[in-house]
Amino acid sequence: MTRLLQTIEPILWRDEQLHLLDQRVLPHTEKWLTYHDSDAVAEAIKLMVVRGAPAIGVTAAYAVVLAAREAWFSAGENWKEAVEPALKRLTSSRPTAVNLSWAIERMKQACASLSKYESPEPVLLALADRIQQEDIKANRTMGQYGADLLDNDSIVLTHCNAGALATAGFGTALGVIRQGFLDGKIEHVYVDETRPWLQGSRLTAWELMQEGIPMTLQADVAAGALMASGRLDWVIVGADRIASNGDTANKIGTYSLAVLAKYHGVKVMVVAPTTTIDWLLENGSLIPIEQRMSSEVSEIGGHVIAPVEVPVSNPAFDVTPASLIDAIVTEEGVVSNPSKEKMQQLKKEGK
Numbered sequence: 270m271t272r273l274l275q276t277i278e279p280i281l282w283r284d285e286q287l288h289l290l291d292q293r294v295l296p297h298t299e300k301w302l303t304y305h306d307s308d309a310v311a312e313a314i315k316l317m318v319v320r321g322a323p324a325i326g327v328t329a330a331y332a333v334v335l336a337a338r339e340a341w342f343s344a345g346e347n348w349k350e351a352v353e354p355a356l357k358r359l360t361s362s363r364p365t366a367v368n369l370s371w372a373i374e375r376m377k378q379a380c381a382s383l384s385k386y387e388s389p390e391p392v393l394l395a396l397a398d399r400i401q402q403e404d405i406k407a408n409r410t411m412g413q414y415g416a417d418l419l420d421n422d423s424i425v426l427t428h429c430n431a432g433a434l435a436t437a438g439f440g441t442a443l444g445v446i447r448q449g450f451l452d453g454k455i456e457h458v459y460v461d462e463t464r465p466w467l468q469g470s471r472l473t474a475w476e477l478m479q480e481g482i483p484m485t486l487q488a489d490v491a492a493g494a495l496m497a498s499g500r501l502d503w504v505i506v507g508a509d510r511i512a513s514n515g516d517t518a519n520k521i522g523t524y525s526l527a528v529l530a531k532y533h534g535v536k537v538m539v540v541a542p543t544t545t546i547d548w549l550l551e552n553g554s555l556i557p558i559e560q561r562m563s564s565e566v567s568e569i570g571g572h573v574i575a576p577v578e579v580p581v582s583n584p585a586f587d588v589t590p591a592s593l594i595d596a597i598v599t600e601e602g603v604v605s606n607p608s609k610e611k612m613q614q615l616k617k618e619g620k
């Protein structure tokens with residue numbers, strides 16, 4: 270029987286405020302932070318209190334509600350002009366995940382349709398709630414689409430965290446792994462620790478262990494040897510921005526996994542809602558790659574591990590060309606061996 274898993278939901282709107290599960294201190298501390306100011310939410314996104322492309326988008330939608338409330342109280346009928354600067358600051362909080370700008374744009378379109386003489390909050394809150402529920406629904410749909418691609422007794426590897434914590438709930442890559450496990454198709458999951466921010470060891474391991482899904486944590490650098498062993502069937506990952514030809518930006522290290530997978534005959538599955546697809550981008554070379562602070566590499570848990578003032582490069586994402594991807598799973602359907610033509614077909618026909 271398929272149990273409908275009630276997974277954690279890291280974003281909650283309650284008592285007219287936004288509550289975020291602080292993912293910087295998981296797995297050993299479960300701490301919720303409360304926000305009533307959109308600039309504080311922008312800072313929370315930048316600092317990765319909340320992270321993961323879809324989760325960032327849902328969070329931004331609620332931050333627009335907070336910004337519009339403030340604009341209405343401060344500027345009254347001029348709230349539409351007054352809200353603009355806060356939305357710009359929200360949009361610039363992280364550059365790669367297109368879900369962020371997509372959600373803010375969708376909320377802005379709603380603002381444009383509202384009367385300037387009434388508080389925008391009720392309508393905007395209803396839309397933010399809808400965006401949150403749409404994400405969970407999409408994740409469950411993708412979970413089944415992706416699980417249907419798996420053979421029985423599949424052994425899979427995942428990188429970073431594309432789980433319930435990276436979304437409004439259930440997860441994208443982990444949604445496929447959850448549904449695959451529920452369908453009896455997952456024998457084992459290998460979890461890359463995912464340096465430098467350790468989303469794998471701190472977040473993905475936590476999610477899978479809570480649900481009793483058999484997994485093993487490994488150092489990122491162990492992935493090649495695992496593939497060489499011949500044991501691995503799939504690499505299953507999320508995405509932060511997918512170009513119109515299928516090139517995919519995801520956590521740094523994904524490209525390396527895809528090259529290794531091609532060499533070892535392991536299949537690569539990208540799982541992402543269509544809100545992650547940037548139809549305006551010709552290819553992946555145009556995806557902005559976030560450069561994050563040096564201390565994420567030179568320190569662990571606040572302990573300095575490298576020489577003081579060591580020069581650091583810390584790109585948060587890399588781009589995997591569509592040619593190295595076997596399947597892009599969306600809530601509108603699966604694109605096998607993605608190409609510009611096949612992505613256009615998805616856009617036109619959907620599922």
Ligand SMILES: CSC[C@H]1O[C@H](OP(=O)(O)O)[C@H](O)[C@@H]1O
Binds near residue numbers: 322432506
């Ligand atoms: C559900 S996709 C999540 C996606 O976002 C992660 O990046 P970050 O933790 O920096 O927000 C990673 O790329 C995941 O695949």
